Amino acid sequence: MITLRLRAPLPCLLDASGLQPSLVGGMDITALSQLKLHVHGKARPLGEFFTLSGKPDNTTLCIAGVTPALQGLGKEMREGLLLLEGSCGDAVGAGMRGGELRITGDARHRLGAGMRGGLIRVKGSVGDFAGGPLPGAVSGMRGGTLLISGHAGARLADRLRRGLILVAGDTGPAPASQMIAGTVIILGTPGDSPGSGMRRGSLLLKAGADALPPTFVPTGVHELSFITLLTRHLETLDPRHARALRGFRSVRRWVGDRGCGGQGEILFAGH
Amino acid sequence: MKIRGVLIEDTFAEAFPMKATRLVITAANATWAMHAAQALTGFATSVIACGCEAGIERTLKPAQTPDGRPGVSVLLFATSTKELTRQIQNRVGQCVLTAPTTACFAGLEEGDPLPLGKALRFFGDSYQISKKIGSKRYWRVPVMDGEFLCEDVTRMTKAIGGGNFLILAETQANALRASELAVAAMRKIPEVIMPFPGGVVRSGSKVGSRYKALPASTNDRYCPTLKQVVDSALPESVGAVLEIVIDGLSVEAINEATRVGITAACSLGREGGIVAITAGNYGGNLGPFHFKLRDIMAPRRRR
Numbered sequence: 001m002i003t004l005r006l007r008a009p010l011p012c013l014l015d016a017s018g019l020q021p022s023l024v025g026g027m028d029i030t031a032l033s034q035l036k037l038h039v040h041g042k043a044r045p046l047g048e049f050f051t052l053s054g055k056p057d058n059t060t061l062c063i064a065g066v067t068p069a070l071q072g073l074g075k076e077m078r079e080g081l082l083l084l085e086g087s088c089g090d091a092v093g094a095g096m097r098g099g100e101l102r103i104t105g106d107a108r109h110r111l112g113a114g115m116r117g118g119l120i121r122v123k124g125s126v127g128d129f130a131g132g133p134l135p136g137a138v139s140g141m142r143g144g145t146l147l148i149s150g151h152a153g154a155r156l157a158d159r160l161r162r163g164l165i166l167v168a169g170d171t172g173p174a175p176a177s178q179m180i181a182g183t184v185i186i187l188g189t190p191g192d193s194p195g196s197g198m199r200r201g202s203l204l205l206k207a208g209a210d211a212l213p214p215t216f217v218p219t220g221v222h223e224l225s226f227i228t229l230l231t232r233h234l235e236t237l238d239p240r241h242a243r244a245l246r247g248f249r250s251v252r253r254w255v256g257d258r259g260c261g262g263q264g265e266i267l268f269a270g271h
Numbered sequence: 272m273k274i275r276g277v278l279i280e281d282t283f284a285e286a287f288p289m290k291a292t293r294l295v296i297t298a299a300n301a302t303w304a305m306h307a308a309q310a311l312t313g314f315a316t317s318v319i320a321c322g323c324e325a326g327i328e329r330t331l332k333p334a335q336t337p338d339g340r341p342g343v344s345v346l347l348f349a350t351s352t353k354e355l356t357r358q359i360q361n362r363v364g365q366c367v368l369t370a371p372t373t374a375c376f377a378g379l380e381e382g383d384p385l386p387l388g389k390a391l392r393f394f395g396d397s398y399q400i401s402k403k404i405g406s407k408r409y410w411r412v413p414v415m416d417g418e419f420l421c422e423d424v425t426r427m428t429k430a431i432g433g434g435n436f437l438i439l440a441e442t443q444a445n446a447l448r449a450s451e452l453a454v455a456a457m458r459k460i461p462e463v464i465m466p467f468p469g470g471v472v473r474s475g476s477k478v479g480s481r482y483k484a485l486p487a488s489t490n491d492r493y494c495p496t497l498k499q500v501v502d503s504a505l506p507e508s509v510g511a512v513l514e515i516v517i518d519g520l521s522v523e524a525i526n527e528a529t530r531v532g533i534t535a536a537c538s539l540g541r542e543g544g545i546v547a548i549t550a551g552n553y554g555g556n557l558g559p560f561h562f563k564l565r566d567i568m569a570p571r572r573r574r
Contacts, residue, residue, distance in 0.1 A: 162403060181401070200400070225297075225338040225374050225420040226402050226411055232337070233405045263398065 001060040002032065004050040010069040014039055014049065017072030019063060021080025021099070026058035068108060074101045077118065090127075093120045094134060096144060109153065110134075115163070116143045119237065125150030128172065131165045131184075132158035139180055141165070147238055154191065157184045160201060166234070166241055176203045179264055183230065187244050198257045198264035204248055206269045216256030216266060223250050224267070272565050276541030277548060279533070279564050284435045285552035286560035289318075289348045290355045291430035291520060292385060293328065293378030296367055301330065301341035307373045308343035310366035315347070315358075316467045319476075319487060323349040323358040324432060324518050326464030337376045338420065344378055346464045348432050348518045352385070355427060360390045363421070368394065371416050379426035388412075388421030431560050434463075434517035434525040437475065437493065437549045438536050443511040445544030447471075449536040450513045456535035462524035463517055475514045475551060490551070509546050522560065530567050 004019065015038045018024065024032055033047030046052075054062075060081045066073070068089030074082050076095040084092070087105035096115040106124035114134035130152050131141040139161035146165040154172035157165050160182040167175075167184075173191035176184050179201045186194075190208040195216065204227075227248045234242035247269035254266045272279040296311070298304035308327050315325035328344040336342035347362070349355035367375045368391060377387065388410035392399040395412040401423075402409045408423035438453070440446035454470035457463065465471070480488035491497050492504040493512045505512070515532055519525040539545050550564055 164404075183402070183404075202400075202402070222417055224411070224418060225340070226404070226409060226418075228338045228340075229402075229404050229409065229420075232339075236405075263400075265400075 001057045001062055002027075002029070002052060002054040003062040003064055004046070004052055005063075006065040006067065007049060007051055010049065010067060012039060013069050013071050015072055016063070016070040017075040019061065019082075020074065020077050021057075021059055021061040021082055022078060024061065026056050028056050029053075032056075066103075066105070074120075077101065087124065091134075093118070096120065106150065111148075112141055112144070112146050113137075115141050115146075118144045120144070120146050121238075122146075122148045122150065125169065126152050128153035129155050129158055131156065131160055131163070141182070145237065147241065149241075151188065152186075156186075157182070160184065164230075164233075166238075168241055168244075176201065176264075179203070185241075185245070187241065195264055195266050196257055197260055197262070198266075199260065199262045201264050203264065203266045204245075204251075204269070205266060206244075206247065209252075209268055212254060212266065213257060213259070215259035216254040217258055219253045219255055221250060221252050224253075227251070227267075272568065274534070274537040274568065275539075275545075277537045277545045279568050280547055280549040281565055282550050283552055283555070283564065284433070284529070284550035284562040285555060285558040286431045286433040286435075286525070286562060287350075287558045288560075289324075289350060289430045289432040289518065290352055290427050291346055291348045291518070292355065292359065292382075292425045292427050293520075294345050294347070294359075294363070294367075294387075294425060295331065295336055295342050295376040295378045296345065297331075297336045297338050297340040297342035297374045297376070298370065299340065299372035301343075303370060303372055304341050304343045305330070307367045307370035308345050310370065311362045312345055312347075312466075313366075315362075316472070318348075318350050318354075318432070322354060323347050323362075324464070324466040325358075325362070326466045326470075326518070328461065328464060329458070337422075338374055340374070346462075346518070346520070348430055348464075348466075350432075352383070352427060356385050359385060359387060359425065363387065364391050364394070368412070368414070368419050368421075374420040376422045377425035379428055382426035382428040384424035385427050386423075387425045388423045391419075391421055394419075428520060430518065430520050431522065431525055432518045433558060434519060434529060434560075434562050435514055435551050436529060436533055436564065437512055437514045437551060438545065439505065439509045439512050439547040439549060441508055441510050441544040441546060445539070446511040446513045449539050449543070449545050450515060452535040452538060453515055453532035457515070457517070457528045457532040460524060460528045460531060462521060463519040463528040465515055465517060467516055470515060472514045472516055473512075475512070478553065504549075506546065514551065522562075525560075525562060526567050529562055529564070533564070533568055 035046040036043035062083040064085040066086030074093040109127035111130040140159040151169035156175040170188035178197040251267040312325040331342035392410040400411040412419040450471040475490040476487040
């Protein structure tokens with residue numbers, strides 16, 4: 001694994017979208033230090049900004065001391081493991097298609113926007129529109145998995161089309177807004193109006209029944225087999241969070257958003 | 272070769288290539304999973320008239336099933352992909368979808384995909400829900416007791432149908448007892464089914480008939496009541512013959528099932544009325560798989 005460590009705080013935004021394990025991980029230290037990064041429209045060698053250590057490995061790349069000034073981290077990543085030590089800026093993992101991205105700190109807005117595959121793990125919290133659409137896109141995330149150990153901002157999983165998002169903490173307003181399909185799990189407290197404008201998909205909540213929009217209708221208490229499959233799948237990714245799903249063996253199910261003819265479901269645990 | 276005085280004839284079972292799939296049926300309890308599995312594998316003794324051959328492979332504990340409920344594993348065999356597809360849809364649609372609390376999953380991880388929930392989901396009349404978990408897609412179909420959960424596709428694999436052996440006994444009771452012991456032992460072997468009722472068939476057949484409409488008819492050479500009438504294959508001491516047909520996912524599985532089955536049948540010995548073990552074949556020219564009884568029953572060398 002090669003580790004890139006920022007020499008000093010960046011004075012400007014830096015396009016880091018090319019720093020991916022499959023693209024640069026196999027290069028030796030010398031070649032990698034000469035790799036050009038674009039700053040203010042000018043090409044500058046990577047070694048000017050980062051110290052490099054470790055052995056070439058095209059499966060894993062670590063970037064230490066990450067700051068929000070590093071733009072486009074993990075953009076359209078397809079394979080390998082990218083470790084980001086620090087707190088990231090906007091749109092990390094945007095359009096990601098495969099591989100795994102681990103963030104040890106926080107991430108700002110639009111984490112995993114428009115992603116189609118792969119796995120993003122965040123130890124900290126994330127900003128607004130995580131798993132949502134890229135600017136101008138019709139749908140949000142279309143595949144893959146987002147595991148967020150902290151909290152999430154507003155409009156989590158906005159227009160989510162496919163995939164799985166788990167937030168261990170609380171969220172801002174309107175999680176799963178305009179959700180098209182897919183699965184969202186919030187283990188903390190969701191913000192107001194969860195699932196507003198929801199068409200299909202599943203939103204699993206442990207709390208927040210009082211914040212439901214009035215356009216959701218109750219269908220009673222059910223034991224749904226797919227939750228066991230979901231739990232077992234999560235156990236392979238994150239056993240700690242999978243244990244929290246045990247409370248969903250029996251769920252109170254609400255369907256909506258009937259205000260827009262939606263057939264999405266909000267499942268409350270512990271009934 | 273003799274085992275406990277029972278002659279193992281120097282012959283072979285002739286078997287044929289088939290297409291197969293494994294389904295896992297689960298339910299709220301083992302009873303309802305078994306109800307569904309028995310219905311699904313009913314009237315599936317022979318491809319001659321049933322469309323497929325099917326049977327229960329084994330019961331599964333909750334820890335062995337995808338949804339953590341008691342389950343039953345079943346195998347279905349057909350002669351073509353098209354027929355297997357049709358049989359899966361008809362049988363799961365009529366026998367599993369209809370049974371209270373059940374769910375249905377693919378039991379093989381590899382092979383060509385065949386539609387399972389992908390076809391049955393339309394029963395949901397647009398209220399069905401697709402759920403992709405990991406790399407697999409499932410369908411949640413609303414039904415009157417909640418939801419029918421069904422995997423999108425099952426997997427088809429190459430398989431073998433028509434492995435067999437015949438138990439030649441002095442009396443019908445002797446043959447039946449030996450068959451029961453054999454089937455009980457063979458049911459512990461994975462990847463095989465014995466598709467006939469109780470795993471045993473009494474109406475062994477030959478190809479063709481004196482009647483134009485019939486593709487198969489009674490195996491007269493093994494009918495004890497015809498011993499002096501036809502060119503009988505039965506010695507004077509044999510009063511009844513029962514056959515055990517084996518379908519399996521691999522040559523090794525059929526070999527093992529044959530071995531434990533014959534061993535169990537021979538446990539009664541010659542003094543228990545078991546005269547000989549033989550096998551059905553067509554001269555070796557029709558089926559590419561030949562299960563030679565004496566090779567299978569040869570003592571295993573210790574490593």
